[in-house]
Amino acid sequence: MDSLLIRGGVPLHGEVTISGAKNAVLPIMAATLLTPEPCVIRRVPELSDVKFMARILTSLGAKVEMEDGTVTVQARKLKPVGNYDLIRKMRGSICILGPLLARQRQAKVSLPGGCVIGTRPIDLHLKGMRDLGAKLTIENGYVHAEAPRLIGADIFLGGRAGPTVLGTANVMMAAVLAEGVTTIESAACEPEVVDLAFFLNKMGARIVGAGGPTITINGVKELHGAKHEVIPDRIEAATFAIAAVVTNGEIQINGARPDHLHAVLDKLREAGVKVERKGLTMTVSRGKQLKPVDITTLPYAGFPTDAQAQMMVLMALTPGLGIITERIFESRFMHVSELARLGADIGIEGPSAIVKGGRKLSGAPVMASDLRASAALVLAGMAAEGKTQVNRIYHLDRGYEKIDDKLRRLGARIERVEEE
Ligand code: EPZ
Numbered sequence: 001m002d003s004l005l006i007r008g009g010v011p012l013h014g015e016v017t018i019s020g021a022k023n024a025v026l027p028i029m030a031a032t033l034l035t036p037e038p039c040v041i042r043r044v045p046e047l048s049d050v051k052f053m054a055r056i057l058t059s060l061g062a063k064v065e066m067e068d069g070t071v072t073v074q075a076r077k078l079k080p081v082g083n084y085d086l087i088r089k090m091r092g093s094i095c096i097l098g099p100l101l102a103r104q105r106q107a108k109v110s111l112p113g114g115c116v117i118g119t120r121p122i123d124l125h126l127k128g129m130r131d132l133g134a135k136l137t138i139e140n141g142y143v144h145a146e147a148p149r150l151i152g153a154d155i156f157l158g159g160r161a162g163p164t165v166l167g168t169a170n171v172m173m174a175a176v177l178a179e180g181v182t183t184i185e186s187a188a189c190e191p192e193v194v195d196l197a198f199f200l201n202k203m204g205a206r207i208v209g210a211g212g213p214t215i216t217i218n219g220v221k222e223l224h225g226a227k228h229e230v231i232p233d234r235i236e237a238a239t240f241a242i243a244a245v246v247t248n249g250e251i252q253i254n255g256a257r258p259d260h261l262h263a264v265l266d267k268l269r270e271a272g273v274k275v276e277r278k279g280l281t282m283t284v285s286r287g288k289q290l291k292p293v294d295i296t297t298l299p300y301a302g303f304p305t306d307a308q309a310q311m312m313v314l315m316a317l318t319p320g321l322g323i324i325t326e327r328i329f330e331s332r333f334m335h336v337s338e339l340a341r342l343g344a345d346i347g348i349e350g351p352s353a354i355v356k357g358g359r360k361l362s363g364a365p366v367m368a369s370d371l372r373a374s375a376a377l378v379l380a381g382m383a384a385e386g387k388t389q390v391n392r393i394y395h396l397d398r399g400y401e402k403i404d405d406k407l408r409r410l411g412a413r414i415e416r417v418e419e420e
Contacts, residue, residue: 001391001392001394001418001419002393002394002397002416002417002418002419003389003390003391003392003393003416003417003418003419004378004381004389004390004393004396004404004414004415004416004417005387005388005389005414005415005416005417006363006378006381006382006384006387006388006389006390006412006413006414007363007386007387007413007414008361008363008381008382008383008384008385008386008387008388008413009383009384009385009386010247010249010382010411010412010413011247011248011249011250011411012243012244012247012249012250012251012382012407012410012411012412013249013250013251013410013411014251014252014409014410014411015251015252015253015254016240016251016252016253016254016406016409016410017254017255018232018233018236018237018240018253018254018255018256019043019045019232019233019236019401020042020043020044020045020069020229020230020231020232020233021045021191021192021195021230021231021232021233021234021235021236022045022047022049022050022233022398022399023092023165023190023192023233023235024191024192024195024196024230024231024233025041025044025045025050025053025071025230026049026050026053026092026093026095027092027095027166027169027170027173027192027196028041028195028196028199028228028230029041029050029053029054029057029071029073030053030057030093030095030096030098030099030169030173031099031173031196031199031200031203032057032062032073032074032075032099033057033060033062033075033078033096033099033100033103034099034102034103034173034176034177034200034203034223035075035103035203035222035223035224035225036074036075036076036077037074037224037225038072038073038074038225039072039073039074039203039225039226039227039228040070040071040072040225040226040227040228041070041071041072041073041199041227041228041229041230042069042070042227042228042229042230043069043229043230043232044066044069044070044071044230045069045233045401046069046401046402047397047398047399047400047401048394048397048398049090049092049398049399050066050071051066052086052089052090052093053090053092053093054066054071055083055086056082056083056086056087056090056093056096057073057075057096059079059082059083059086060075060078060079060081060082060096060100061075061076061077061078061079062074062075062076062078063075063076074225075103078100078103078104080100080104080106080107080108081108082096082109084110084141084142085110087109087110087112088110088111088112088113088141090112091112091113091115091120091166092166093109093112094109094112094122094125094166094170095166095169095170095173096109097109097125097129097143097145097170097174098125098129098169098170098171098172098173098174098175099173099174100145101129101134101145101147101150101174102150102173102174102175102176102177102178103177105146105147105148105149105150106145106146106147107143107144107145108142108143108144108145109142109143109145110141110142110143111138111141111142111143115370116331116334116369116370117329117331117332117334117370118329118330118331118332119330120329122143122167123159124157124159124164124167125164125166125167125170125171126143127155127157128155128157128167128170128171128174128184129145129147129170129171129174131153131154131155132147132150132151132152132153132155132171132174132175132178132182133147133149133150133151133153133178134146134147134150134174135147149179150174150175150177150178150179150219151178151179151180152175152178152179152180152181152182152217152218152219153182153183154182154183154185155171155182155183155184155185156185156186157171157184157185157186157187157188158185158186161299161327161328161329162186162298162299162328163186163187163188163189163213163299164188165188165190165192165193167188168184168187168188168193168215169188169192169193169196171184172184172187172193172196172197172200172207172210172215172217173196173200175217175219176200176205176206176207176217176219176220176223177219177220177221177222177223178217178219179219180218180219181216181217181218181219182216182217182219183214183215183216183217184214184215184216184217185213185214186213187209187210187212187213187214187215188299188300189211189212189213189299189300189301190299190300191211191231191234191257191260191300192231193210193211194210194211195230195231196210197210197211197215198210198228199226199228200223202226202227202228203223203224203225203226204220204222204223204224204226205217205220205223206218206219206220231257231260232255232256232257234256234257234260234261234264234304235304235306235307235372235399236399236400236401237253237256237257237261237282238261238264238304238306238307238310239307239310239375239379239400240253240284240406241253241261241264241265241268241273241275241282241284242268242307242310242311242313242314242379243379243382243407243410244284244285244286245268245273245284245285245286245290245314246313246314246317246379246380246382246383247382247383247412248286249285249286249410249411250283250284250285251283251284251285251410252281252282252283253281253282253283253284254280254281255280256280256282257280258277258280258282262301263298263301263302263303263304264303264304264307264311265282267293267295267303267311268284270291270293271290271291271292271293271314271315271318272286272287272288272289272290272291273285273286273287273290274286274287290314290317290318290319291318291320292315292318292319292320292321292322292355292357293315293322294322294323294324294325295308295311295315295322295323295324295325296324296325296327297324297325297326297327297328298327298328299328305326305327305328305329305332306372307372308324308326308332308372309332309335309372309373309375309376310372310375310376310379311324312324312335312336312339312346312353312355312376313339313344313376313379313380313383314379315355315357316339316344316345316346316355316357316359316361316380317357317358317359317361317383318357318358319357319358320357320358321354321355321356321357322355322357323352323353323354323355324352324353324355325351325352325353326351326352326353327351330351332370332372333348333353334369334370334373335369335372335373335376335377336348336353338366338367338368338369338373338377339376339377339380341364341365341366342361342362342363342364342366342380342381342384342388343359343360343361343362343384344359344361344380345357345359360384360385361380361383361384361385362384362385362386363381363384363385363386363387363388364384364388364389365388365389365391366380366381366388366389366390366391367390367391367392368390368391368392368393368395368396369392369395370395371395371396371398371399371400372399373395374390374392374393374395374396375396375399375400375403377390378390378396378403378407378414381414382407382412382414389417391419392419393416404416
């Protein structure tokens with residue numbers, strides 16, 4: 001198993017180009033199941049989650065080709081059941097449920113387990129499918145779904161923590177081939193949902209309102225193939241912006257969508273960070289003096305929970321007290337104890353982390369627990385004096401394309417080594 005060995009204390013300088021968004025490409029790959037015709041998806045990042053999804057589509061009978069950032073999928077004929085183990089292992093695969101149900105009027109999908117950041121139920125996904133007329137049972141770890149007919153309906157998808165991103169995607173993909181009109185209320189507004197709707201409309205769907213809390217879908221009889229380039233990864237862009245600040249360097253970030261990052265850029269500016277925008281290019285540096293800020297993670301367009309851990313590193317280095325409140329996932333502070341190994345002073349009070357910032361960090365062996373926690377440990381390792389070894393970086397490879405190469409090109413002293 002790989003780990004990353006980092007020798008910190010080097011300010012990062014140079015340019016980085018942002019890859020395609022993991023959280024857009026996974027549901028878009030699932031959407032290709034909605035048509036027997038070929039679909040071509042470009043700017044697909046080389047990630048283990050993407051490879052997983054490709055194996056899942058193949059296990060369902062689709063032909064999948066991946067080359068140089070382009071994925072071509074043709075799901076001419078489909079099997080009702082995909083590979084249990086593959087699907088169980090990757091939460092994002094739950095979004096094959098909607099397309100399978102819409103195309104085949106039946107589906108058998110393994111229930112995604114919880115993960116370290118939370119229990120992550122799928123009750124809202126199932127509610128949406130039931131509202132469209134599907135019969136659903138859960139047996140032997142599978143969701144069994146059947147719907148001789150899917151009929152458009154008014155569906156409220158708001159839950160304990162607000163809207164659901166993949167739930168909105170799943171129900172949208174089931175509704176595109178339903179009879180009549182579906183309205184999704186309290187829909188997720190994330191850019192990844194908008195990108196999926198954009199792709200589905202290219203396939204011949206009739207969706208309006210994506211990006212807002214009310215999405216209206218006029219069902220159609222069938223969909224055709226389409227070509228699409230996925231949006232850039234806003235969380236990768238946020239991670240590199242914070243990397244510039246915590247290493248006291250300056251990075252020009254190319255190919256991002258700054259308009260998807262308002263909440264992050266606003267908080268960075270409030271913290272005293274210098275952000276210069278020219279078109280789609282952003283140049284980020286520490287600015288004169290960092291100031292502590294408070295953050296509450298919220299559904300889009302609020303501050304993204306996927307940038308919470310990275311922002312905690314910046315606050316740990318900033319003199320003063322900052323409070324981070326996690327409102328989306330109930331246990332997304334696994335990185336706190338690992339950051340403490342590097343010398344950070346962070347306490348947890350219920351849904352909030354109290355960050356007493358300004359301490360110098362010093363290198364140590366640390367353990368990644370999930371995707372964004374691992375990114376935070378890499379940032380902290382680059383800011384710390386001495387050597388840091390980040391173990392279990394398979395988490396990182398799930399969501400960041402060649403991050404150690406990209407960081408090395410910016411001057412980081414980072415290498416991939418066998419875990420001891
Ligand atoms: C997506 O997960 C992203 N994953 C997550 O990114 C991201 O953190 C999350 O949205 C929130 O922005 C992908 O797109 C593959 P949710 P998703 O359903 O859709 C509760 C990363 O690091 N909920 O919007 O699974 C749920 O427990 C990952 O890239 C229900 O209660 O998240 C959570 O508290 C991590 N019932 C909240 O809603 C449901 O049926 C939001 O979850 C569904 C969700």
